[in-house]
Amino acid sequence: MSLYDIDQIKQRNPIEEIIGRYGIVLLRSGTRLTGRCPFHKDENPSLVVYPETRSFYCFGCGASGDVIDFVRRFDGLGFRAALERLTGGTSQDSVTREERLPNRDQAPKEPRSLSLDDRMILTAASAVYSDVLLRTPAALAYLGGRGIGEMIIRRCHLGYSDGHSLSQYLQRRRLSLRRAREMGLLWRDGGEKMAGRIVVPEMRGDQCVWMVGRPLDNAHDPKYRGLSLPKPLLGYERVRGRQRVFVTEGTFDYLTGVGWSLSICALQGIKVQAQRLAFLERARRVFLVFDNDERGRDAVVFLTGLLGDRARVVELPQGVKDLNELGQLPDGRATFFELVRLSESRQPEEVRHAVPAR
Ligand SMILES: [Zn+2]
Structure with missing residues (x-):
């Protein structure tokens, strides 16, 4: 498979046109268009399409992305299959069965409450990251540059992941690495998913129940990485x-x-x-x-x-x-x-x- 020119594909497939082709009626409102979102039971039109930025966003369920994301999600396709669909017209033939993904997004997400063990793991991780932040000048400098000083760092238990301190610590405390992986703290090889990121935990009392990480530069994707747990309201x-x-x-x-x-x-x-x-x-x-x-x-x-x-x-x-x-x-x-x-x-x-x- 040769490389695709993603920008060109987006240009040649105006998002409002493609979404329209899926049978969604879009009405213009200023520079944007609105319609009923196909990704949740949408009583009021809460899907907004932004032709200028070639993107969509649903205010009801949070579905968002570009035209490729829309096709992927609507048809339950992988990235490459979605590109093929867009470049090969709407032909179903260009997509093989194997490339269809189970469309997990459409199943209602069951917010699972955290067990005591899960909270202990997250709280331990947050403590490790707090420690690391205080001895990482580059991370402190980044925060300083964004107006985040010592008082906020303490109040919000901010941290930083150096990429390698967490699994050892969890092992020493006999906390489950498997759960840490499942919750989105660790990669399979034990590396930290928050590596190189400022970590902002969400606390309930003294316990951490969630965290989000922001890299020190803009070169890393995604810009914000959360855990594989339901995203809470921060604060x-x-x-x-x-x-x-x-x-x-x-x-x-x-x-x-x-x-x-x-x-x-x-x-x-x-x-x-x-x-x-x-x-x-x-x-x-x-x-x-x-x-x-x-x-x-x-x-x-x-x-x-x-x-x-x-x-x-x-x-x-x-x-x-x-x-x-x-x-x-x-x-x-x-x-x-x-x-x-x-x-x-x-x-x-x-x-x-x-x-x-x-
Ligand atoms: Zn929606």
């Missing part, structure tokens, strides 16, 4: 039961907010599901601090729809990408609290009308 304990809650998008936005002592949580992306917002029941005010881009604004529109007049939208200044970037500006903190004050006096309705459909 759940900081917002549970609180009356004034900040909701943001990304891991580092969350860290910035913790540095400012906010009751803040991160959706870790913009996946927004109504049932996941139950934790906001008690909140009288929910400040939405999302990225300054089209997707962030779409998520805000979607969330204000769910939260009603409890929602307030904190709009970041022009040219500032996200909360973390704002935090890196010399007057970022003061600017932020001023923006929060401004948002309080604005009904979400006004924002909703001001934001969409360019």
Whole structure:
């Protein structure tokens, strides 16, 4: 099989056209199109297609990607088979049975609660990574560059994986390497999946229940690697039961907010599901601090729809990408609290009308 020119394939197969070919009706709304998502039971159209960036995103189930991802998922194909389908028209013949993958994504994911042993493994891993971070100047420098100082490192139990300290430690503590592999901490050969990454754990009390890793440079894929466990809300304990809650998008936005002592949580992306917002029941005010881009604004529109007049939208200044970037500006903190004050006096309705459909 010769190499494919992925960019060319994407160019020649406009995502909105291909999705349309699968029988999904897409309606234009500004620069994007919306329709019913084929990957979950979609009562309201929550699939958004972005022709400009050749990508799609579902606000209902979080399905996302480019045209190749869409074909893979819809037809249950491997990467190469999906490319063949796109380059060979819609011919089914170009795809052999063997290349069909079981379509696991469509089965409802059963969030499994963690056993005590699992928590011990994760907590041990988090402790190892915390230790390693403190003696890894490059990792500390990276955090410093993003405005994440010592106080946040301690508050959030941040860590760093050097790639080789974990399995020995688990063995010494007689914790199961097999479970560590299953949960996504280790590769088959014992290497660490978080190797070379800043690790942000999600804690429940003293116990770690999840973690996400971010490499020190942008050369590594994926940019964020989580465990093979259901992705929780990052910062759940900081917002549970609180009356004034900040909701943001990304891991580092969350860290910035913790540095400012906010009751803040991160959706870790913009996946927004109504049932996941139950934790906001008690909140009288929910400040939405999302990225300054089209997707962030779409998520805000979607969330204000769910939260009603409890929602307030904190709009970041022009040219500032996200909360973390704002935090890196010399007057970022003061600017932020001023923006929060401004948002309080604005009904979400006004924002909703001001934001969409360019
Ligand atoms: Zn969906």
